[in-house]
Amino acid sequence: MHKLRLKFSKNGPIKFIGHLDVMRYFQKAIRRADIDVKYSEGFSPHQVISFAQPLSVGATSDGEYMDMTVNSMTSTQDIMDRLNSVMNEGIKILAVTELSDKDGKAMTSSFAARYKLSFRENLMPDFDWTSEFEKYISQDKLPAMKKTKSGEKEIDMRPMIFEYSLDKDAKELDILLSMSSAATLKPTLLFEGFFAFEGKEFNKNALKIHRVDTYKEGFEGEKHYTEPFITDDTSKRFYLSDAQV
Amino acid sequence: MNYNLALSDDILLSIEKPERYIGNEVNSVTKDKSKVDIRFAFCFPDVYEIGMSHLGIQILYGMFNSYEDVWCERVYSPWTDMDELLRSKNIPLFALESQDPVKDFDFLGFTIQYEMCYTNILQVLDLSGIPLLTKDRTWDDPIVIGGGPCTYNPEPIADFFDIFYIGEGETRYRELFDLYKKAKAEGISREDFLHECAKIPGIYVPSLFDISYKEDGIIAEIRPVYDDIPATIKKEMCLDLNDMFYPTKPVVPYIKITQDRVVLEVMRGCIRGCRFCQAGQLYKPLREKNVERLKKLALEALANTGYEEISLSSLSSSDYTQLPELIDFLIEHCNEKKINISLPSLRIDAFSLDVMSKVQDVKKSSLTFAPEAGTQRMRDVINKGLTEEDILRGSQQAFLGGWNKVKLYFMLGLPGETDDDILGIGDISNKIAALYYETLPKDKRNGRAIDIVASTSFFVPKPFTPFQWARMNTKEEFLDKANKTRKGIMAQINQKHIKYNWHEADASMMEGVLARGDRKLCKVILEAYKKGCIFDAWGEYFKFDVWMDTFKECGVDPFFYTTRNRTDDEIFPWDMIDAGVTKAFLLREWHASQEGKKSSNCRQQCLGCGAASYGVGVCKEGRNNA
Numbered sequence: 001m002h003k004l005r006l007k008f009s010k011n012g013p014i015k016f017i018g019h020l021d022v023m024r025y026f027q028k029a030i031r032r033a034d035i036d037v038k039y040s041e042g043f044s045p046h047q048v049i050s051f052a053q054p055l056s057v058g059a060t061s062d063g064e065y066m067d068m069t070v071n072s073m074t075s076t077q078d079i080m081d082r083l084n085s086v087m088n089e090g091i092k093i094l095a096v097t098e099l100s101d102k103d104g105k106a107m108t109s110s111f112a113a114r115y116k117l118s119f120r121e122n123l124m125p126d127f128d129w130t131s132e133f134e135k136y137i138s139q140d141k142l143p144a145m146k147k148t149k150s151g152e153k154e155i156d157m158r159p160m161i162f163e164y165s166l167d168k169d170a171k172e173l174d175i176l177l178s179m180s181s182a183a184t185l186k187p188t189l190l191f192e193g194f195f196a197f198e199g200k201e202f203n204k205n206a207l208k209i210h211r212v213d214t215y216k217e218g219f220e221g222e223k224h225y226t227e228p229f230i231t232d233d234t235s236k237r238f239y240l241s242d243a244q245v
Numbered sequence: 246m247n248y249n250l251a252l253s254d255d256i257l258l259s260i261e262k263p264e265r266y267i268g269n270e271v272n273s274v275t276k277d278k279s280k281v282d283i284r285f286a287f288c289f290p291d292v293y294e295i296g297m298s299h300l301g302i303q304i305l306y307g308m309f310n311s312y313e314d315v316w317c318e319r320v321y322s323p324w325t326d327m328d329e330l331l332r333s334k335n336i337p338l339f340a341l342e343s344q345d346p347v348k349d350f351d352f353l354g355f356t357i358q359y360e361m362c363y364t365n366i367l368q369v370l371d372l373s374g375i376p377l378l379t380k381d382r383t384w385d386d387p388i389v390i391g392g393g394p395c396t397y398n399p400e401p402i403a404d405f406f407d408i409f410y411i412g413e414g415e416t417r418y419r420e421l422f423d424l425y426k427k428a429k430a431e432g433i434s435r436e437d438f439l440h441e442c443a444k445i446p447g448i449y450v451p452s453l454f455d456i457s458y459k460e461d462g463i464i465a466e467i468r469p470v471y472d473d474i475p476a477t478i479k480k481e482m483c484l485d486l487n488d489m490f491y492p493t494k495p496v497v498p499y500i501k502i503t504q505d506r507v508v509l510e511v512m513r514g515c516i517r518g519c520r521f522c523q524a525g526q527l528y529k530p531l532r533e534k535n536v537e538r539l540k541k542l543a544l545e546a547l548a549n550t551g552y553e554e555i556s557l558s559s560l561s562s563s564d565y566t567q568l569p570e571l572i573d574f575l576i577e578h579c580n581e582k583k584i585n586i587s588l589p590s591l592r593i594d595a596f597s598l599d600v601m602s603k604v605q606d607v608k609k610s611s612l613t614f615a616p617e618a619g620t621q622r623m624r625d626v627i628n629k630g631l632t633e634e635d636i637l638r639g640s641q642q643a644f645l646g647g648w649n650k651v652k653l654y655f656m657l658g659l660p661g662e663t664d665d666d667i668l669g670i671g672d673i674s675n676k677i678a679a680l681y682y683e684t685l686p687k688d689k690r691n692g693r694a695i696d697i698v699a700s701t702s703f704f705v706p707k708p709f710t711p712f713q714w715a716r717m718n719t720k721e722e723f724l725d726k727a728n729k730t731r732k733g734i735m736a737q738i739n740q741k742h743i744k745y746n747w748h749e750a751d752a753s754m755m756e757g758v759l760a761r762g763d764r765k766l767c768k769v770i771l772e773a774y775k776k777g778c779i780f781d782a783w784g785e786y787f788k789f790d791v792w793m794d795t796f797k798e799c800g801v802d803p804f805f806y807t808t809r810n811r812t813d814d815e816i817f818p819w820d821m822i823d824a825g826v827t828k829a830f831l832l833r834e835w836h837a838s839q840e841g842k843k844s845s846n847c848r849q850q851c852l853g854c855g856a857a858s859y860g861v862g863v864c865k866e867g868r869n870n871a
Contacts, residue, residue, distance in 0.1 A: 012246050012248050012269075013246065013247070013248065013250055013267040013268070013269045014246075014269065014499075016257055016258075016263040016264055016267050017264055017499045018264075021264065021499045021500055021501075024499075024501070025271075025499060027551070027553065028271070028497060028550065028551030028552065028553075029551060030551070031547075031548075031551035031552075031553065031582070032271075032548065032549065032550070032551035034548070039583050043606050044585075044606075045583050057258065057263070058254060058257070058258045086551075088246065088269065088270075088271055089246035090246055090269070120253075120254055120255060122253060122255070123255055203255075205254070205255040205258040205259060206255065208254075
């Protein structure tokens with residue numbers, strides 16, 4: 001038995017497929033690829049697969065993750081090739097690694113997500129949003145009302161923003177946001193706050209969201225960092241400050 | 246993958262289920278449009294989840310796309326939110342694969358499966374920018390063609406269609422496409438093209454038929470306007486289903502649809518001859534598929550789709566002679582691959598109970614019986630060969646096997662129905678409940694009570710059935726009968742274990758009007774659509790009052806089509822269609838039903854229905870017609 005983690009992209013029209021349907025899509029793709037996936041016990045057995053964090057409908061991604069347990073395989077490369085041969089173009093398996101028993105599930109161990117955010121061409125804000133965003137984000141506190149199961153509560157978004165950079169020419173924001181079971185900041189909530197600060201109406205369908213990668217947390221001695229789930233590149237590590245934990 | 250969607254991202258994000266409109270599903274077919282001669286837009290005029298569940302489109306979609314010169318794409322009715330958006334933004338309706346406007350296609354085909362979708366046909370034409378009436382169309386518009394069971398009486402929608410294809414789609418489309426290519430190459434007029442089409446077997450061109458009426462509104466004569474086209478159009482049929490294309494790469498949707506599984510059609514047609522059933526007559530004679538081929542098709546389709554479920558499809562799967570072999574094979578393969586098997590339309594007996602206990606969780610599943618009527622007398626009238634003894638024996642075996650849920654289906658408003666027949670529904674429901682307690686002592690029930698759900702639908706007489714002459718009940722009669730049924734159930738000892746469901750009567754009445762309607766209904770349907778009638782098959786959108794107002798304004802009496810008594814020699818609107826069964830046979834059956842006489846099924850004895858003229862299937866099995 002092997003526990004595997006798969007990294008995949010979601011681009012093109014497939015961005016309109018909701019999270020549950022992406023799961024169903026994978027269940028069928030795994031059957032088409034004839035992978036010896038493990039099934040749960042019981043009268044209606046299901047494949048032992050689980051996904052990291054849902055991506056909102058309309059967002060694209062180059063860093064989605066899924067865990068899958070297989071009874072047997074020839075190699076992780078073979079798993080990747082088999083799946084890619086039955087995939088729709090918009091979803092591509094980018095990497096497959098084998099997990100050890102001590103690794104937690106992708107679902108519970110995701111910690112942050114890097115996004116590239118911009119506006120759809122036909123729905124650009126009528127103001128210089130990149131310059132304004134710089135002013136907005138330089139505040140010490142960024143209050144927002146977050147919807148919870150039992151209503152709404154006020155939160156401060158600032159510590160959930162780990163780092164960011166603005167490309168003023170391309171009018172694009174690169175931003176690393178907290179995304180864990182303890183604290184998740186969605187790009188739309190941040191932009192709602194930003195537009196409220198500007199006194200402008202925010203159309204959430206105008207925001208173009210691309211998830212660059214999903215991050216897990218790690219420790220290097222005393223230092224707490226976050227890095228993409230699957231990476232060999234330590235330069236992608238982001239070291240967290242005390243306030244950001 | 247087609248990245249150029251017809252709709253912008255923000256539009257798709259503002260509506261329910263954008264997956265309905267983006268195409269690009271697994272196994273959908275994309276071709277280079279510059280390299281094909283014919284672009285065919287195939288429409289099921291209802292919402293995506295319903296339309297995508299239809300086997301017929303999957304068959305013809307795969308078959309058309311197997312032709313190098315044809316690219317077939319899919320179109321479904323935009324749901325009401327998208328409908329409003331397309332209208333307000335002036336966006337033409339598009340086909341899913343290319344996302345190109347439907348108006349640019351060579352053909353727009355509709356499969357017409359139920360009468361209540363007629364206004365949705367107009368919606369699709371309208372949103373596409375295609376004139377709603379055949380007489381207003383030019384070569385700038387696609388050829389609008391209809392097929393499917395409702396086209397056996399195409400008259401209520403005759404004005405909207407250029408062509409109807411009568412019968413099974415596999416046989417004549419190639420001929421039609423070649424004629425189209427020739428017409429285009431020679432530059433002949435659209436009218437001349439339609440005239441030529443009318444010479445192809447199975448093709449009915451409604452504009453080439455004159456209908457005259459008597460003073461009482463009944464048809465006096467049906468006459469083709471040209472001498473060189475046939476006056477009757479004989480149903481097209483596959484003589485050997487084993488030679489025919491069958492899709493092993495059906496399109497797999499992203500969203501959950503109604504029939505979300507591999508569908509394996511095991512045979513066409515039915516031997517049973519239930520007198521209310523239209524499908525039973527239209528698809529005669531019964532033709533089985535070779536079991537070895539079915540095994541191969543099942544494996545291929547499962548491998549190509551990745552579906553976790555396979556379902557057998559036919560009108561009565563228990564009549565498939567190779568069923569045990571096929572099921573054993575599927576169980577073996579599917580257990581290993583963790584695939585579910587779904588077996589609808591099985592008669593409940595020792596064999597089917599054994600199979601069901603292998604493929605489903607007995608505790609969760611229920612037994613389904615369709616006695617259709619409450620008494621044996623009435624079941625003889627409708628020729629439903631299911632006896633009370635069959636039901637009770639099957640139930641008892643099932644109870645011993647662990648089942649405790651029973652679903653019963655009945656019809657109200659059958660010809661010659663009496664109060665006894667209506668009260669019989671409660672009686673038989675109670676007998677089944679009582680049998681449960683008799684069969685199982687308390688300690689064998691595992692604490693579970695019997696759970697019976699009895700449902701009634703209102704009977705709608707359909708063309709090409711022995712009941713095409715029958716008077717349909719009024720809404721008031723229907724509701725009164727439903728009320729009597731409810732009271733009859735309430736009076737039973739086990740009434741607290743019997744749940745009763747009944748349908749809306751308004752929609753049944755409307756269905757009854759459209760089912761046996763004539764061309765005078767075209768303007769009513771058109772006007773009702775203009776007043777906003779759409780998705781009539783959906784209770785929440787069906788506007789009965791608007792329909793009734795429209796009948797009044799158009800000077801058409803809806804009851805002419807429903808509650809009127811028809812004489813034996815009446816010319817019916819659909820008499821230009823030859824469905825394979827003769828009118829004389831249907832009349833014999835109508836008379837036999839009035840005498841309460843049962844008829845045999847095709848395997849017992851041939852009734853001489855006329856389908857033997859095709860010389861295939863059960864008619865050649867040798868026991869009869871030898």
